[in-house]
Amino acid sequence: MNIGDLVKWTKAEHAYHLACGTVSLHSHRRCGIVLDRNPYRVFVLWANGDFLAQAPGTIVAINEDW
Numbered sequence: 001m002n003i004g005d006l007v008k009w010t011k012a013e014h015a016y017h018l019a020c021g022t023v024s025l026h027s028h029r030r031c032g033i034v035l036d037r038n039p040y041r042v043f044v045l046w047a048n049g050d051f052l053a054q055a056p057g058t059i060v061a062i063n064e065d066w
Helices: 011-020
Strands: 006-009 032-037 042-046 051-054 059-063
Touching: 006 011
Parallel strands: none
Antiparallel strands: 006 032, 006 059, 032 042, 042 051
């Protein structure tokens, strides 16, 4: 994943939040853009305006550098 890629939650992350979360965030995590990254975290601006540090294994690229 590179800066500028569109990302979404993995199916595993979605299932985890359905099972353990009190509020479903899936609709907010369908599309985000990678703004920065380091070896441990990927910083994503989600469509609802949240800016979060995500573990690389919790998101998947929708498209890669078009």
